[in-house]
Amino acid sequence: MTENNFDIRGLSQAEVIAARERYGLNRFSVKKRSDFLTMLKDLAGEPMVILLLVTAVIYLIRGQNGDALFLALAVFLVAGISVFQNARSKAALDKLKDFTQPKCRVIREGVVVDINSDDLVVGDSLMVEEGMSVAADGKIVRSNDFSVNESVLTGESLPVFKDPLSENPAVFQGTTVASGLAVVVVSAIGNQTRLAEIGRGLEAIVTEKTPLELQINKFVKKMVVAGVIVFVVVWGINYFRFADWLGSLTKALTLAMSILPEEIPVAFTTFMALGAWRLMQLGVVVKQIKTVETLGSASVICTDKTGTLTENRMKLARLYVFASGQFFNADQPVDEDAKQLVELAMWASEPIPFDPMEVALHETYKKSCSTDERPRYHMVHEYPLGGKPPMMTHVFENNSGSRIIAAKGAPEALQAVSGLSVEDSKIVESAVRELSAEGFRVLGVGKGLVEGDGFPATQQEIRFSFAGLVAFYDPPKKNIRQVLEAFYNAGIKVKILTGDNPFTTRAIAKEIGFRNGDETLSGDELLSLPGNEIREKVERVNIFSRMFPDAKLKIVNSLKAAGEIVAMTGDGVNDGPALKAAHIGIAMGANGTEIAKDAASLVLVEDDLSKMVDAIAVGRRIYTNLKKAIQYIISIHIPIILTVFIPLALGWVYPNIFSPVHIIFLELIMGPTCSVVYENEPIEKNTMLRPPRPLAATFFNWSELMTSIIQGLVITAGTLLIYQYAVNKGFNEQLTRAMVFSCLLSANIMLTLVNRSFYYSLWVTLKYKNRLMFPMLAFTLLLGLALLYIGPLAKFFEFESPTASQIMISVGAGALSAGWFEAFKWVKRKK
Template identity: 30%
Template sequence: MVRIPSGQIGSGDGADAADRETGREIERLPPGAVAAALGVDAVSGLSRDEARARAGLWGPNALRVRPPVLAWRRLLAQFADPLVLLLVAAAAISAGLWLREAVADGSAGPPFEALAILAIVVLNAAMGFIQEARAERAVAALRRMSAARARVVRDGIRREIPATELVPGDVIRIEEGDAIPADARLIEASALRAGEATLTGESVPVAKDAALLAGEASLGSRRNMVFSGTAIVSGRGVGIVTATGMRTELGRIAGMLEETPEETTPLQAALARLGRRLGLAVLVIAAALAATIVLVEEICTLPALLDTLIVAVALAVAAVPEGLPAIVTAALSLGVLRMARRHAIVRRLAAVETLGSADVIASDKTGTLTRNAMTVRVVVTASGRCLLDGALNGQDHDIRLSGEAEAALLAGALANDAALQEHEDHPIIHGDPTEGALLIAARTTGLDAALGRFVRLDEIPFSSERRRMSAVCREAGRDGLLVALKGAPDVVLARCTRERVGDQERPLTPERREAIVAANAGLAGSGLRMLGVAHRRMPEGSRIAPEDGVEQDLVFLGLIGMRDPPRSEAREAVARARAAGIRSVMITGDHPNTAAAVAAELGIAADGAVLTGDRIDALAPEELDEAVRRVSVFARVAPAHKLRIVRGLQRNGLVVAMTGDGVNDAPALKAAEIGIAMGVTGTDVSREAADIVLSDDNFATIVAAVEEGRAIFSNIRKVLRYLLSSNLGEVMVMALGIVLAPVLGLAPSPGEVVLPLLATQILWINFVTDGAPALALAVDPADPAAMAQAPRPRGEGVLTGAMGWSIAFVGLVTASCSLFVLDSCLPGGLVEGTGSPAYARTMTFTTLVLCQLFNVLNARSGEVSARDGLFRNRWLWAAIGVSLLLQAAVVYTPILQQGFMTVSLSLGDWLFCAGVASIVLILEELRKAVVRTWRAAAAAA
């Protein structure tokens, strides 16, 4: 209920008093009492001095705007991620390593590794800044919705002023086409109807009047109030402003947007956890390796200790997948491009993945699941029902109607103030959507010619008290007048004494009246909005006025049922979502019967269970949590209810995708893990608050986006599986190589550091294998079975236990293969060799690179064989080719040989390295086969 703040009366009250309430609910006061309570004369309005004083007390009639976040702060925020900070530290360490080498011998080239890491960090920050760093524009969009001008009465003079100058107590005049500039209590109304879909979700314009309200009333039921940001569809009225700026219903939503924090997406949380764990692992690895070298090699001199520290730090840097942030960003960005081609515009990169993990799609009905266009579905006459389902889109011009149905539609089109304007392939309705639906139905069924024979002479307009409208017309070539009437079925029926049956008129018997009432109740219960239509022939020159009985002794023509129809593709989309383990929930401001009918038709809920806003208000949080687990249809809800529903779903451990198009959806869009707004019919507010905007307003696009999101997350896991297993292999090569140095034939002199690989070689491996191959994995084609799987559990991280075991297995095999080659190339050890340390390191170096290139084929799936779709990703093979060329360059190019201490290898050497490295692929294929067999056996049991 709207309450009158005591500080609004007069200008002498302070700002503190302005926030106190008198307890008087303005909807329950008569117009005179409203004016007295607000300290204004309803005829002359406020004086200029009083208006100026109240403006100083209450401030401008505008929504509060947050100061924009400075660009440099938004850019700096991109470096707050733990993994990004770790990479900055890695770049500094790598630069220190290069600086020492440069000072020591002056032969070091440019610091390629440090520059590469810094480039990755900068690229990641730049892309995040462009895609994600946006100011809080939702409140600014709400502000733009406010009316620019307002017609006000001050000092007894009507004048037009900027809407920002309105104050509580101002008397405003409104008429058809106006945007309401502030919340106001009506004191006069004539055939006034307001479109409040963007505020309440109610698809049908609401009739307004100045009458008192009895009992509690929800936002959509306050018929004697008009609200800022809504529009007048028809009629005119006078109101007294009760609230301006942030105190309006629109302002309350703006406040809710400000108070609703941005949700951390599952991917963001998972990568943050991974960054922290990797940071800790790096420190442990560096310390352990340094201690191992010192103990095993008996290091005691300062130069040797310094070499040991540098090697340990270099290996720690190599253990971090520094390409991960950029590759994840690239994977998401490429997904954004693919989704844009499927009509889903992503405003925040992480939203792509989050949508793929959604458990629930909580959708607004009007304009999202339905077409947001009232459509005639059925005409009921004395001879039966005529279904117009084939004409829902206005394309079927061959609907054959009985004479009764034609007469009913003709009367509905004549008693009508709407107009149609042709626009490309569809008409645009100007006026009331319900009346527009009657005109489209008449046109669709071929009644244009019949309508053209009539000229309107007069009308008796609709009002909320009368609940009907009459039009008086003259028909060309026929004497007399025709009165066409439409309105609430019970009102129309009460004024009829006959009904049309075929081409005749017959008396309305009590039995027929009961049958008509029953038919109306049944159709209304199925969610249709029902109208009754009737007509009457009158002699030329008859007086046209309600008191003259012009709306009596009518001929009942029939009932017309209409509804905002579901989108044709929405049912299939709901079914696809269900197959993917995603529950669809409808949240609407419409009538419960309408919501239940649409939900049943779409397959969202067949049990008819509906939870209304009033019932939600009566539920405790734990009761609401239980209710949202069972109920999938919510009707007559306000913005605060939508937030409570989303929060209740989230407390049940569900990842929520919230869709909508109106102002009333914005807080819930922002609160949900993923907000999806309609781009065509949506408001600026909903688009600014959302993470994804649908350019075609198609519910089916959401399901397509889910599929894309799942594919992207799957590819991110492939990249992680590959990078972590490869980097683990490098760490194990170094650690085991040092511990087992005497066994492998590495015989260091006392106090000397002898390593299986040099620090520069380790960094080169990361440069060669962590770049192009990992990026190619990020664009791997989607698994066709992705939409047959359940959503990923909310608490499940990017890495699972099964992935961890797979990563450890591949890392151990990689290290074993590499150390075997090292041993076989050196004299002594387990396998006798004859090569020099430089040759052995080059062979080990090359084997490790090839192991990782074989591993990239493994990483495409944790269970499916690498043979499946082996050549489907052409970019992967191109990346493998580039990596081989780079490795060949470091082996054969003299300047690189000098920098990386390598020697040339023969073809036989390459074949030997490749043969040993292929063991990584062979053993992983065997492991996958065992896993598949085990899972199949478990499923059969």
């Protein structure tokens, strides 16, 4: 980051406060929606709430005021749970919004500071550089080879060069800086900007649902249809037997309540929002919630080298002077030719450097020069980085008209424009290989000559003389070997996509334990391949050198076409298309450009790739725990449904063993269990040793669904066995109901514990750290005992308190009907 303030004072703190009071914050004010009214509207459309209200009205009509009051209170409890879950989700998302607020750079009181874009005020001196997004409308007062892409406003994709003397020296919010640097005095913010007019149209955009969300919604709709069908059947059976249409309607509504799995959508929303919040705490900012469910499926990570695998703190390490053929260590005394090489490379850099290599060149020049020539020269022309391979050229001139034309870039690019002989080219290539083999990043340097006042259209038209090579060392990150090993253990392939040459990349790859890095492919080689060979090459090769935007995008799309779930890291302007195309675009938060952050779906706050290991682990944990929650819901709904339906359909002694009050009580227990307790479950120890799941895979395969169905049927068998036991013993309806209820409640508690893992035993999972699990189960148990043994409650629920032996039989049957699954897991582990 540059600290040069261009002798601009900027606003004082008092002026900032005054401007903010007058113009407000730099944000769009969209049409306000009442959260409370939205919540009421959503609740009014909930099938469970509708059923509860209808049943309460029926009880009221029949004079059963107590039952009607209970169900009315249940509406508030269901609403309370829903509001609580929504509040948790909203709070998590609001924190994410605050955290993802873009930054900008301003000059205030003569000091360059970084602030939130919201805090920008009219009159601020805004600094924008290559790769940044312009945060407000304003007028350019200082610039250096500045061009801006205004396609967001005009649709024109080519960058527009602007300076203070341009016909229209204005820049606009939302546009991106294509090259150079500028200082802009802000003239409009928030709703007053040109972009605000477009932004208002975004209110009508509806976010698309993810594949997983669609699968879950489809499943819930099927259950709703099943509920309607069964509701009609049960109403018909009851009415045929008892000729009481209101009573029959109540019984049918009871069954409809037992079928509706309204906990599933709530669980999904809660898991995703809280997952994003947990990732934020790890230093991974999720810009798109749908990314949370995709994380666990990542099968390939395409990573840049510089700043991701390495520390991006370039140090000038070696010099190669072409004229003498000599190598020098940059930190030791060098001859005049080597000093001139450093000076030429410095002139080929930006006057105010922010690239780590250019910073290193400026620092080395300052240490080695006897007289600093930089104040005496000013830039008169610049050719920005471009070409394949890339190079850049700067033209400086002093007051006497003396010129310096300097270029640097890929050694191949400088060789191509310097007119070297075949023999000289071989000598340079040998020097490049020697430096690259040591893991250095190598740039070629050339001196140009232009006759006359004009400049060629392209830098490649200038006559250059090849001056030599400058080599930088960027050490690998200390933890990168362990990070790569974690990816490999998780079945995730890693590919390096870099602009560097293949020799340097292979040397670094070998140093960090990168696997299968012997074969490399350049961007030009990739795009020259026939279409049918590209996918095969992209799948097989793991190191891609001399990459440019089109080549990166081609790799990402080829991997996607091959069925891979692609995560792509990037920090530069040129990474934008590939970041946008990848399933998971990952931008660097510290050194990444605003364009990269805007294109990505994740931002690593500390530019630390190890956080992606954590993020993938969180993604897999969320998916696994959501599965556990929904399998639990399916398993426990089956015995509730069948315990209500079978006695009625088969004409048993007590055909209506459960009423709506019993069903709603069980529903109130299950909701928090699945969406709160299971969400808090820790990651299982083998999660990051499994291969990634295919994103296209259905949420439940047939085997998993059958497991849940069988669990539910066995619990049903245990519950109905207790029913028949009580009837055969001659117990009355109230005691039979109490025993059946106790059996079902104990099965629910045991199922919650058993389903914490579908592989590890109960004795292992009891050691899992979940601060909510046992308090929630203890509360459920105490509440159940209260209903059975506290007189008024037992009377209201139509229970007769069981004896100690009766409750032990019921609880034992319930625990056994869910606990048998431990034997199944034992057999599974043995296999």
